Amino acid sequence: MSRVLQVNLAVPEHSDAKNVGTTGINKQPVTHAVAVRAPGPKGLPPDKASGLAGDLIFDIKHHGGDDQAVYAYAREDYDWWEKQLDRELPGGIFGENLTTVDVDVCGAEIGEQWRIGDTLVLQTTFGRIPCATFQWKMGEPRWVKRFAAESRPGAYLRVVTPGEVRAGDEVTVVDRPGHGVTIADAFRAWMHEPERLAAYLEIEGLPEGVKGDIRRRLKLP
Numbered sequence: 001m002s003r004v005l006q007v008n009l010a011v012p013e014h015s016d017a018k019n020v021g022t023t024g025i026n027k028q029p030v031t032h033a034v035a036v037r038a039p040g041p042k043g044l045p046p047d048k049a050s051g052l053a054g055d056l057i058f059d060i061k062h063h064g065g066d067d068q069a070v071y072a073y074a075r076e077d078y079d080w081w082e083k084q085l086d087r088e089l090p091g092g093i094f095g096e097n098l099t100t101v102d103v104d105v106c107g108a109e110i111g112e113q114w115r116i117g118d119t120l121v122l123q124t125t126f127g128r129i130p131c132a133t134f135q136w137k138m139g140e141p142r143w144v145k146r147f148a149a150e151s152r153p154g155a156y157l158r159v160v161t162p163g164e165v166r167a168g169d170e171v172t173v174v175d176r177p178g179h180g181v182t183i184a185d186a187f188r189a190w191m192h193e194p195e196r197l198a199a200y201l202e203i204e205g206l207p208e209g210v211k212g213d214i215r216r217r218l219k220l221p
Contacts, residue, residue, distance in 0.1 A: 002171040004116060005075055006099040007034050008092035010056040017136035024056040025137050027092035029099075029167070036120055037162040038066050042209070051159050052097050059133065066158050067125045067209040072098040073154035074105040080152065085140065095134065096154055103171050105155050106184040111205015113160055113175040120163030121174065125207050127153030127187035148191045151184035158207060177205045194218065 010024030017023075024046065035053040042049070042065030049057035051069025073096035078089045091099035103114075108124045115121050130153075135143040147153075181203055189196040197214045200206060215221070 002102040003100070004098050004165060004167055004169045004171060005101045006091040007052075007165055007167055008097055008099065009034070009052060009054050010050075012056055012058070015133055015136055017132040020059065020133050020136075022058050023133050023137075024050075024058050025095040025133055027055075027095055027097065029092060030054075031167065033164040033166040035162070036070065036122075036159060036165055038159040039064060039069055041065050042068070050097070051157075052165075055097065059131075062131065065209070067207045068156045069159050070098060070122055070157040071096045071128060071154060072100055072103070072105050072157060074103055074152075075099055075101050077106065077152040077154070093137070094128075094154065095137070098165065100171060106152055106187075107182050108155055108173075109176050109179060109205075110181050110183065110186055110200075110203055111177045111179075112173060114157070115172045115174045116165050117163060117169035119161060120165055120169075121159075121161035122157035123160050123205065124155045124183055125158050126156055126210050127183045127190070128156060129153070129187075129190065151188055153183065153187040155183045177203075179203055179205075190217070 006029040008027035011026045011028045012022050013026045015023040036051050039051050043060050046056045046058050049060050049064030057064040073094050082089050113123045130144040130147040
């Protein structure tokens with residue numbers, strides 16, 4: 001069954017990455033149900049920037065807001081990375097809110113909608129772009145480049161219908177746009193083939209915020 005294995009919330013810690021200071025990338029599993037709602041535009045205070053009640057996002061310039069309300073990562077991709085790095089990787093170490101099982105997170109189409117539990121509906125928006133804080137957290141040499149070289153970024157999601165989430169909730173794909181552009185494909189284009197990004201502006205379901213990021217990356221009006 002496709003399901004949520006863990007729900008993870010931030011336990012703040014100090015980061016030595018550049019001028020980050022406090023970071024919320026350290027996510028730890030919780031056992032209780034967590035309310036999920038659209039947080040609003042990017043740039044809100046740390047306690048309001050995430051879609052999950054009780055979560056914290058401190059780098060509000062680059063993270064949080066409606067298009068990054070929730071971050072999901074597949075346990076299967078963690079298992080792959082464990083073999084590559086020869087170390088254990090507990091769920092939450094990548095900073096995701098939802099660690100999933102039997103969910104094709106990176107193979108999901110952009111704009112795909114998932115129902116989680118009874119009422120919560122989330123929509124995939126884009127993959128996670130690695131940053132210096134992520135590299136600091138992992139403690140792996142050249143981690144940003146290594147992560148970017150693979151097509152396992154996990155997926156950011158926006159909230160379509162608010163609700164609650166808890167470990168064990170079933171995940172069901174309730175809508176798939178059909179354009180065929182996946183989270184992994186868009187991540188590869190962003191990181192390595194930016195000339196392909198212009199065509200993504202026509203994708204149904206691509207959030208306006210993501211379209212704006214693409215236009216800025218390509219220096220389009």
